[in-house]
Amino acid sequence: MALPERLILGLAGLAGLLGVAASAAAAHRAEAESLRIAAQFLLFHAPALVGLAALAGGGLIRVPLTRIAAAALGLGLVLFCGDLSMRALARTPLFPMAAPSGGLLLMAGWLLVAVSGLLRTR
Structure with a gap:
Protein backbone atom coordinates (compact mmCIF):
# COMPACT_ATOMS: atom_id res chain seq x y z
CA MET A 1 0.00 0.00 0.00
CA ALA A 2 1.47 3.33 -1.09
CA LEU A 3 1.98 6.23 1.29
CA PRO A 4 -1.14 8.17 0.21
CA GLU A 5 -3.33 5.12 0.86
CA ARG A 6 -1.73 4.68 4.29
CA LEU A 7 -2.49 8.34 4.99
CA ILE A 8 -6.11 7.78 3.96
CA LEU A 9 -6.23 4.79 6.31
CA GLY A 10 -4.74 6.96 9.08
CA LEU A 11 -7.40 9.58 8.41
CA ALA A 12 -10.05 6.85 8.66
CA GLY A 13 -8.69 5.76 12.03
CA LEU A 14 -8.64 9.32 13.27
CA ALA A 15 -12.23 9.87 12.09
CA GLY A 16 -13.32 6.72 13.90
CA LEU A 17 -11.49 7.72 17.08
CA LEU A 18 -12.96 11.21 17.09
CA GLY A 19 -16.40 9.85 16.25
CA VAL A 20 -16.36 7.58 19.29
CA ALA A 21 -15.02 10.39 21.49
CA ALA A 22 -17.68 12.81 20.25
CA SER A 23 -20.38 10.20 20.82
CA ALA A 24 -19.20 9.72 24.39
CA ALA A 25 -19.06 13.46 25.00
CA ALA A 26 -22.54 13.93 23.52
CA ALA A 27 -23.92 11.26 25.83
CA HIS A 28 -22.88 13.37 28.83
CA ARG A 29 -24.19 16.73 27.63
CA ALA A 30 -27.82 17.79 27.83
CA GLU A 31 -27.88 19.90 24.65
CA ALA A 32 -25.51 18.12 22.33
CA GLU A 33 -27.45 17.46 19.12
CA SER A 34 -24.81 19.08 16.92
CA LEU A 35 -22.10 17.02 18.64
CA ARG A 36 -24.11 13.85 17.96
CA ILE A 37 -24.39 14.82 14.31
CA ALA A 38 -20.63 15.41 14.11
CA ALA A 39 -20.01 12.02 15.72
CA GLN A 40 -22.32 10.31 13.24
CA PHE A 41 -20.62 11.95 10.28
CA LEU A 42 -17.21 10.90 11.53
CA LEU A 43 -18.32 7.34 12.20
CA PHE A 44 -20.10 7.04 8.83
CA HIS A 45 -17.11 8.29 6.89
CA ALA A 46 -14.40 6.28 8.70
CA PRO A 47 -15.29 2.96 7.03
CA ALA A 48 -15.77 4.71 3.69
CA LEU A 49 -12.21 6.03 3.90
CA VAL A 50 -10.95 2.54 4.80
CA GLY A 51 -12.71 1.22 1.71
CA LEU A 52 -11.24 3.93 -0.49
CA ALA A 53 -7.74 3.15 0.76
CA ALA A 54 -8.25 -0.56 0.09
CA LEU A 55 -9.76 -0.06 -3.36
CA ALA A 56 -7.06 2.40 -4.41
CA GLY A 57 -4.29 0.26 -2.92
CA GLY A 58 -5.56 -2.74 -4.86
CA GLY A 59 -5.80 -0.74 -8.08
CA LEU A 60 -9.51 -1.50 -8.37
CA ILE A 61 -10.52 2.13 -8.93
CA ARG A 62 -8.81 5.20 -10.36
CA VAL A 63 -6.09 5.93 -7.83
CA PRO A 64 -5.47 9.67 -8.41
CA LEU A 65 -9.17 10.47 -8.44
CA THR A 66 -9.72 8.34 -5.35
CA ARG A 67 -6.98 10.19 -3.50
CA ILE A 68 -8.60 13.52 -4.39
CA ALA A 69 -11.98 12.17 -3.25
CA ALA A 70 -10.49 11.03 0.07
CA ALA A 71 -8.83 14.42 0.56
CA ALA A 72 -12.15 16.19 -0.10
CA LEU A 73 -13.91 13.90 2.36
CA GLY A 74 -11.21 14.43 4.97
CA LEU A 75 -11.18 18.20 4.67
CA GLY A 76 -14.97 18.24 4.57
CA LEU A 77 -15.06 16.27 7.83
CA VAL A 78 -12.61 18.66 9.46
CA LEU A 79 -14.66 21.70 8.51
CA PHE A 80 -18.16 20.31 9.01
CA CYS A 81 -17.57 18.24 12.15
CA GLY A 82 -15.06 20.71 13.53
CA ASP A 83 -17.57 23.53 13.30
CA LEU A 84 -20.39 21.49 14.86
CA SER A 85 -18.10 20.31 17.64
CA MET A 86 -16.76 23.79 18.37
CA ARG A 87 -20.30 25.14 18.56
CA ALA A 88 -21.31 22.38 20.98
CA LEU A 89 -18.22 22.39 23.18
CA ALA A 90 -16.90 25.96 23.06
CA ARG A 91 -20.08 27.79 22.03
Whole structure:
Protein backbone atom coordinates (compact mmCIF):
# COMPACT_ATOMS: atom_id res chain seq x y z
CA MET A 1 0.00 0.00 0.00
CA ALA A 2 1.47 3.33 -1.09
CA LEU A 3 1.98 6.23 1.29
CA PRO A 4 -1.14 8.17 0.21
CA GLU A 5 -3.33 5.12 0.86
CA ARG A 6 -1.73 4.68 4.29
CA LEU A 7 -2.49 8.34 4.99
CA ILE A 8 -6.11 7.78 3.96
CA LEU A 9 -6.23 4.79 6.31
CA GLY A 10 -4.74 6.96 9.08
CA LEU A 11 -7.40 9.58 8.41
CA ALA A 12 -10.05 6.85 8.66
CA GLY A 13 -8.69 5.76 12.03
CA LEU A 14 -8.64 9.32 13.27
CA ALA A 15 -12.23 9.87 12.09
CA GLY A 16 -13.32 6.72 13.90
CA LEU A 17 -11.49 7.72 17.08
CA LEU A 18 -12.96 11.21 17.09
CA GLY A 19 -16.40 9.85 16.25
CA VAL A 20 -16.36 7.58 19.29
CA ALA A 21 -15.02 10.39 21.49
CA ALA A 22 -17.68 12.81 20.25
CA SER A 23 -20.38 10.20 20.82
CA ALA A 24 -19.20 9.72 24.39
CA ALA A 25 -19.06 13.46 25.00
CA ALA A 26 -22.54 13.93 23.52
CA ALA A 27 -23.92 11.26 25.83
CA HIS A 28 -22.88 13.37 28.83
CA ARG A 29 -24.19 16.73 27.63
CA ALA A 30 -27.82 17.79 27.83
CA GLU A 31 -27.88 19.90 24.65
CA ALA A 32 -25.51 18.12 22.33
CA GLU A 33 -27.45 17.46 19.12
CA SER A 34 -24.81 19.08 16.92
CA LEU A 35 -22.10 17.02 18.64
CA ARG A 36 -24.11 13.85 17.96
CA ILE A 37 -24.39 14.82 14.31
CA ALA A 38 -20.63 15.41 14.11
CA ALA A 39 -20.01 12.02 15.72
CA GLN A 40 -22.32 10.31 13.24
CA PHE A 41 -20.62 11.95 10.28
CA LEU A 42 -17.21 10.90 11.53
CA LEU A 43 -18.32 7.34 12.20
CA PHE A 44 -20.10 7.04 8.83
CA HIS A 45 -17.11 8.29 6.89
CA ALA A 46 -14.40 6.28 8.70
CA PRO A 47 -15.29 2.96 7.03
CA ALA A 48 -15.77 4.71 3.69
CA LEU A 49 -12.21 6.03 3.90
CA VAL A 50 -10.95 2.54 4.80
CA GLY A 51 -12.71 1.22 1.71
CA LEU A 52 -11.24 3.93 -0.49
CA ALA A 53 -7.74 3.15 0.76
CA ALA A 54 -8.25 -0.56 0.09
CA LEU A 55 -9.76 -0.06 -3.36
CA ALA A 56 -7.06 2.40 -4.41
CA GLY A 57 -4.29 0.26 -2.92
CA GLY A 58 -5.56 -2.74 -4.86
CA GLY A 59 -5.80 -0.74 -8.08
CA LEU A 60 -9.51 -1.50 -8.37
CA ILE A 61 -10.52 2.13 -8.93
CA ARG A 62 -8.81 5.20 -10.36
CA VAL A 63 -6.09 5.93 -7.83
CA PRO A 64 -5.47 9.67 -8.41
CA LEU A 65 -9.17 10.47 -8.44
CA THR A 66 -9.72 8.34 -5.35
CA ARG A 67 -6.98 10.19 -3.50
CA ILE A 68 -8.60 13.52 -4.39
CA ALA A 69 -11.98 12.17 -3.25
CA ALA A 70 -10.49 11.03 0.07
CA ALA A 71 -8.83 14.42 0.56
CA ALA A 72 -12.15 16.19 -0.10
CA LEU A 73 -13.91 13.90 2.36
CA GLY A 74 -11.21 14.43 4.97
CA LEU A 75 -11.18 18.20 4.67
CA GLY A 76 -14.97 18.24 4.57
CA LEU A 77 -15.06 16.27 7.83
CA VAL A 78 -12.61 18.66 9.46
CA LEU A 79 -14.66 21.70 8.51
CA PHE A 80 -18.16 20.31 9.01
CA CYS A 81 -17.57 18.24 12.15
CA GLY A 82 -15.06 20.71 13.53
CA ASP A 83 -17.57 23.53 13.30
CA LEU A 84 -20.39 21.49 14.86
CA SER A 85 -18.10 20.31 17.64
CA MET A 86 -16.76 23.79 18.37
CA ARG A 87 -20.30 25.14 18.56
CA ALA A 88 -21.31 22.38 20.98
CA LEU A 89 -18.22 22.39 23.18
CA ALA A 90 -16.90 25.96 23.06
CA ARG A 91 -20.08 27.79 22.03
CA THR A 92 -18.24 29.42 19.15
CA PRO A 93 -18.01 28.53 15.45
CA LEU A 94 -14.80 27.28 13.90
CA PHE A 95 -15.03 30.22 11.47
CA PRO A 96 -17.88 31.72 9.43
CA MET A 97 -19.27 29.30 6.82
CA ALA A 98 -17.08 26.39 7.99
CA ALA A 99 -19.94 23.88 8.23
CA PRO A 100 -21.50 24.73 4.85
CA SER A 101 -18.08 24.69 3.20
CA GLY A 102 -17.36 21.33 4.79
CA GLY A 103 -20.71 20.00 3.65
CA LEU A 104 -20.01 21.04 0.08
CA LEU A 105 -16.60 19.36 0.22
CA LEU A 106 -18.22 16.18 1.54
CA MET A 107 -20.70 16.19 -1.33
CA ALA A 108 -17.90 16.85 -3.83
CA GLY A 109 -15.88 14.01 -2.32
CA TRP A 110 -18.78 11.59 -2.70
CA LEU A 111 -19.31 12.72 -6.28
CA LEU A 112 -15.64 11.99 -6.98
CA VAL A 113 -16.04 8.56 -5.39
CA ALA A 114 -18.95 7.87 -7.74
CA VAL A 115 -16.99 9.05 -10.77
CA SER A 116 -13.91 7.04 -9.82
CA GLY A 117 -16.06 3.96 -9.49
CA LEU A 118 -17.63 4.45 -12.91
CA LEU A 119 -14.39 5.06 -14.80
CA ARG A 120 -12.37 2.13 -16.02
CA THR A 121 -9.02 1.50 -14.41
CA ARG A 122 -6.01 1.51 -16.66
